[in-house]
Amino acid sequence: MRSFGGGTVRGTAATAAVLLAATMLASCGGRGEDGGTQASGECQGQQTTGITDKTLKLGGVYPLSGPASAYGDIPKGIQAYFEYVNKEKGGLDGRQVEFVVRDDGYQPPKAVEEVRRLVEQEQVFALFQTLGTPSTTATWDYANQRKVPQVFVATGASKWGADTKHPWTIGWQPNYISEARVYAKYLKTEKPNAKVAVLYQNDDFGEDLLGGFKKAIAGSQISIVAEQSYEVTDPSVDPQMRNLSGSDADVFLNITTPKFGSQALAADAKLTDWNPLHIVNNVAASITVLRPVGFQNVQNVVSSTYYKDPVDPQWANDAEMKLYKAKMKQYQPNADPNVPYHAFGWAVADSFAKTFTAAKCKTREGLRDSMRSLNNVQVGMLLPGVTMTTSKDDGFPIESMQMMQFKGERWQLLGQVIDTRKEFGPLTG
Known part of the structure; x- marks a missing residue:
């Protein structure tokens, strides 16, 4: 066990036998062994595990180790936000927030x-972020059976918003189909006769974005x-890149997580006889992915975004950016504020704060209802014009993005x- 800011990070050393022996806790509200606070009035009888009048306990699951460990930067931004609020x-809303982070590799x-x-032993009020489509897919049945909010999961799979059988789970970032639509619109304008080669991760994440692109x-x-796919257990995507370079494609759509995003960018730079327009999906577009490849090797690569880039000078005097950078330095002094994943964490934490504060009942049911009734909510770290909107039948908080191109040592926004x-009309999955 090691400290993580104001929260806690614990490993996965406990055995399955411990889990099997764990006592299943009652899911009803009211004060009792769970330490919850008594709900009153119309909130009476709703779940209050993990929340009191003075405290709020949340739990997140991230790959702090393993092939997607670059995402481990996200909870640092979240922790800085909660420490600032605390x-x-x-x-x-008058409650000190404890954010417990787990590593699933x-x-x-x-x-x-x-x-x-997190649910049975830590007794968290809500699961705030589980990262990755495979990990969230593996856990959302459990979360919904236990009626525990699984809020703003860190994956853009379209099913988080389209599925109505899991009302306790919701995404946050633009879903992969919406992201694919943005790339399709860009190509229809810039390269209307494009021939596209695709590298994609062989799971729900890769198939969702690729499927959305094909439809768009x-x-x-x-x-x-x-088309070439890869497994998250593959050591390299170099063989796939060699195969793709043999096509006559003039556009390369790079649908990867950070480790493989770096590999694909590096391979593309080495393939001197192939020079396609390189589109890298948003989840692998962080500066931490590009820097190891060498900025000189990623010039003119394009991607999309929806939140402010900490290294973009146009936000230098932006009030939210100034606050974010100051509090990152104060509460996470060993973390670089210029890393976009930290800004992502800050933005999603602020989104949670606004959603929780708006909840009529400070209960699990109240949070569930609030996250499904967002109305043009503005979040300071999101790009101007990007807001959060949901309804009972629309679980896609953010469906707006802006294209960007890498120039020099940073991303530059393109168009509107x-x-x-x-x-494209409403997305139903």
């Missing part, structure tokens, strides 16, 4: 193990001429924010 704002079985620990280019002159709801 120490300078009197807590979240990007392995779904471990994610199940860690989510069960249907009826256009854009075609996919080559694209609202995919308006451009």
Whole structure:
């Protein structure tokens, strides 16, 4: 066990036998062994595990180790936000927030193990972020059976918003189909006859974005001429890149997580006889992915975004960016504020704060209802024009993005924010 800011990070050393022996806790509200606070009035009888009048306990699951460990930067931004709120704002709606972080190594079985620990042993009020489509897929049945909010999961799979059988789980970032729509719109304008080669992760994440792209280019002159998949256990994607380079594609769609994103970018730079327009998906577009490849090797690569880039000078005097950088330095002094994953963490934590504060009942049911009734909510770290909106039947908080291109040592925004709801119509999965 090691300290993580104001919260706690614990490993996965406990055995499965411990889990099997764990006592299943009652899911009803009211004060009792769970230490919850008594709900009153119309909130009477709702779940109050993990929350009192003075405290709020949340749990998150991230790959702090393993092939997707770059995402381990996200909870540092979250922790900085909660420490700022706790120490300078009197807590979240008067409650001190404890954020317990677990490591699943990007392995779904471990994610199940860690989510069960958070719910049954830590008795968290809500699961705030489980990262990755495979890990979240492995845990959302459990969370919904236990009626524990699984709030703003860190994955853009479209099913978090389209599925109505799991009302306790919701995404946050633009879903992969919406992201694919943005790339399709960009190509229809910039390269309407594009021939596309695709590298994608062989799981729900990769298939969701690729499937969305195929639907979005249907009826256009854009075609996919080559596809290669990889497994998260593969040591390298170099063989796949060599195969793709043999196609006559003039666009390369890079659908990868950070480790493999770096590999694909590096391989593309070495393939001197192939020079496609390189589109890297948002989850692998962090500066921490590009830097190891060498900035000189990633010039003119394009991607999409929806939140402010800490190294973009246009935000130098932005009030939210200034606050974020100051509090990162104060509460996470060993973390670089310029890393976009830290800014992502700050943004999603602020989104949670606004959602929780708006809840009529400070109960699990109240949080569930609040996250499903967001109405054009503004979050300071999101790009201007990007807001959060949901309804009972629309679980996609953010569906707007803006294209960006890498120039020099940073991303530069291209064009305007694209609202995919308006451009392509509502997304139903």
